[in-house]
Amino acid sequence: MFLVDEAYTSQTCPCCQRRKKVRIRNYVCVCGYEEQCDIQGARNILAKELYGKMCHIPEETKRKYLWIA
Secondary structure, three states: OOOOOOOOOOOEOOOOOOEOOOOOOEEEOOOOOEEEHHHHHHHHHHHHHHHOOOOOOOHHHOOOOOOOO
């Protein structure tokens, strides 16, 4: 287990790095990226751990469904 700083992960676009305060549940960036905020934050945290920075994660690491046990 690793500790990753979660600051701004749901507010930062992984494609263009623009930061935007989110007032609704979906993040929509001017570059065209759209995602649900919690999923985007989780992907940005994963990217910070895997690559050392928030960046776009290749499609093969994304999951279509999240099953909660």
